[in-house]
Amino acid sequence: MFTEAFIKKVKNIAIFVIVYTLLFILFFSTLSYTLPFVLAFIIALWIKPITIFLNKRLKISLNISSLLSTIIIFTIILFIIVLIIFKISIEIRDILNNLPDINNIINISQVYINKYEQYFSQISPEYVNRFKDEIISLLSNAYSITVTILKTSVSFAIKLPKVFLIIFITLIGTYLFSIDLALMQSRFLSIFSDKTKDKVVMIWNEGNKMFSGYIKAYTFIVFLTFIETLIGFSILKIRYALSLSIISAICDLLPIIGIGIIYFSVALFYFFSKKYAICFSILLLYIIVTVLRQILEPKIVSSSLGLKPIAVLAAIFIGIMSHGFIGMLYLLFLLVFYKILNKSNVL
Template sequence: MLDNIYIAKFKKIGIFLVVFTLIFIFFFFTLKYTLPFVLGFIIAISTKKANLYLQKKLKVSPGISAIITTTIVFAILGVAITLLVYKTTTEVILLLSKVPSIDKLSLYIERFLMEITELVGQIDPQVVSTLYGYLQGLLTGALGIGIRVLNKILSIVLSLPSMFLIAIISFIATYFISKDYSIFSKSFYSIFSIDGKAKMRSIVESAITMTLGYAKAYMLVVFITFVQTFIGFSILKINYALILSIMCALLDLLPIVGTIIIYIPLIAYNFYIGNTLVAVGLIVLYIIVTVMRQIIEPKIVSTTLDLHPILILAAIFIGLKVSGVIGMIYFISLLVAYKILVKVNVI
C-alpha cells in the first residue's frame, strides 16, 4: 500500500490536472472574444517595472506613467509591424504569382529524373516510376504546405481593419490596466485571508515571472532562427529572403519537419538550375541553424523556467503529437503551473 502522504499528493495532482485543463480549454475557447484584453494585460504586466520606475524617478502619477509606457510600446510595435507587413505583403504576392502549378511541377520532376538517368546510366523503369511518384508526392506536399502558409500570412495581412480595431482596444486596455494595476491587485487579494493572501501573491508573482520568462525565451529562440536564416539567405542572394525567413522561424516551432520544409525545395531547385554553390551553402546554413537551435533551445527555455531540458523536450514533442501547437502550449503551461504550485507548497 502507498503511504498516506503520497496518496494525498496524488489526489492534489489529480485535482490540479482537472482544474488546469478546464481553465486552459475555457481560455482558448474564449480567446477570440478576450484577445484585446489579454494582450493589454500582458503588455501592462511587461511594462509594470517601467511604470514604477517613472513614478519613482519622475514623480509622475500612475496615469501619466501608464500613458507614456503604453504609447512608447505601441509606437514601436506599430512601426515594426507596418514595415514588416509592407515588405511581407509585397514578397508574398510576388511569390504566390510565381508558384508553379502541379503540372509544371510534374514536368520538372520528369526532367530531373531524365537528367539523373543520363548521368547514372540505365535505370530500371520500375525504379524510375517509383522514384517519380515519391518525389511528386514529396514536392507536392511541400508545395501545398508552403502555399497554405503564404495564404494564411496574406489573409492575416488582409484582415488589417479588424487587427486595427484589436490594436485600439488593446491600447486602451493596456493604459487602464497599467494605470489602475495597484487597485486591481488590492481588490483581487482582498478576498483572501492573511495567510491565503501571502500564498496567492507568491503564486501569482511566480506565475507571471515564469510565464513571461518562457515567452521571452521562446521568442528569442524563434528570433535567432529568423536572424540566422535571413542573414544566410541574404548572403546567398535567395529571392524573397524576408518572407522565407519568417516562414522558417514559424515552422521552427515544429520538431524535425520544421525548417526543412523550406530548405529542401530551395536546395533541390538550386541543384536543378545549376547553382551548386548556393545549394551547398543552403545545406551548410540548414545544418548551422538546426545545430544552434538544438543547443540553445533547451538551455534558454529550461534555464528560464528552472525545468530540466528533458522535461521541456518531452512537453514539446508530446504536445505537438497530441494536438499540434496548442498541445505544445498546453503541456508547457502544465509544467510551468505544476512547478509554480510545488514551489509555493500547494502541491
C-alpha cells in the same frame, strides 16, 4: 500499502491536473474572443515599471502616466509591425509573380526522373512508377504549401483593418488595465486571509518570474532562427532573404510545419535552376539551424523555467508527437504550474 502523506499528495496532484486541464481547454477555446484583453493584460503587466517610473519621476497622475507609457510602447510596436509588413508584402508579391508554374516544375522533374530511370531498369516497373508518382506528388504538395503560406501572408496584409481593430481594443484595454492594475491586485488579495495572502503573493511572484523566463527563452530561440537564416541566406545571396527569414522564424514556432518547408522549397528552386552548390548549401544550413535548435531549446527553456532539462525535453517531444504545438504548450505549462505550486508548498 502507501503512506497517508503519499496518498494525499497523489490526490492533490490529480486534482491539480484535472483543474489545470479544464482551465487550459477553456482558455484556448475562448482565446479567439478574448485575445485583445489577454494581450492588454500582459502588456499592462509588462509596462507597469514604466508607468510607475513616470508617475513618480514626473510627478503626474496615474491616468496620465498610464496613457504615456501605453502610447510609447504601442508607437514602437506599431512602427516595427508596419515596417515589417510593408517590406514583406512587397517581397512576397514579387515572389508570387516570379514563381514558376507547377506544370513546368512537374515537367522538369519528369525529365530528371527519365534521365535516371535507366538506373532503376532492373527494379520492378511497378516500384519505379510508384516512385515517380511519389516524387511528383511530393513536389506538388511542397509547391502548394509554399504558395498557400505566401498567399495567406498577402491575405493577412489585405485584412489589416480587422488586425488594427484588435490592436485598437488592445490599446484601450492596456490603458485601462494599467490604471486599475494595483487596485485589481489589492481587491483580489483582500478576499484571502493574511496567511493565505502571503502564499498567493508568493505564487504570483514565482509565476511571473517563470512565465517571463518562458517568453524570453522562446523569443531568443525564434530570434536566433531568424538571425541564422538571414545571415546564411544573405551570404548565399538568396533573394528576399529578409522575408524568408521572418517566415522561417514564424514557422519555427509551428512544429508540424517547421522551418523545413521554407528551406526545402528554396533548395528545390535552386536545384531546378541548376545551381546545385547553393541548393546543397541551403540544405547544410538547414541541418545546422535544426541541430542548434534541438541542442539549445531544452537547455534555454529549462534554465529559464528552473526545470530539469530531461523534463523539458520529454514535455516537448511527447507534446509534439501527441498534439503538436498545443500539446507541447500543455505539457510545458503543466510542468511550470506544478513547479510554481510545489515551490509555494501548495503541492
